[in-house]
Amino acid sequence: SQELEQSPQSLIVQEGKNLTINCTSSKTLYGLYWYKQKYGEGLIFLMMLQKGGEEKSHEKITAKLDEKKQQSSLHITASQPSHAGIYLCGADWQGGKLIFGQGTELSVKP
């Protein structure tokens, strides 16, 4: 969806390196979700953020929602091959929609 822009679209990192994925909204975010997808499979929920400035962590993955609630970042520390996949940000949108960005494809080289 053009309402949610993710960057970069793809990323190749060496195992052990840190990385950041960004998700930018055209409007104020009231619910921001991060999901991970293994190739050819469904989406697995990672985290949800709702408040400006909120930060959550799950294992080595940290997500933040900025104070203005229009941008979120997902940070992976010391990446591992198991982190490889497609990361998608999703958001609650007007009219009851749940929309998603175009995804970031992450490859981790051993």
Added chain:
Amino acid sequence: DVKVTQSSRYLVKRTGEKVFLECVQDMDHENMFWYRQDPGLGLRLIYFSYDVKMKEKGDIPEGYSVSREKKERFSLILESASTNQTSMYLCASRGRAWGTEAFFGQGTRLTVV
């Protein structure tokens, strides 16, 4: 364990056929969604439903219709399949409209030949 089940993982259909994709959830969720996923385009919302017999258009409804006769089941219908509908289709459900996690099915990879 919560579950969203899509009837097929892989499907091959001919151009012009009527195609039904079925999705069933066992969580008593009010809201259900159908998306298609294409490389570089992410997940695009086709239709969603917030209650039995209710449906709302998403961002790309053209060429599709939906049916929700029972709370647990949400069907996506391709009235006359075309090659540009070859895609991965994902179904999701969640309880409330806002601020809750959505659960996804495993996806149906549809090829129209």
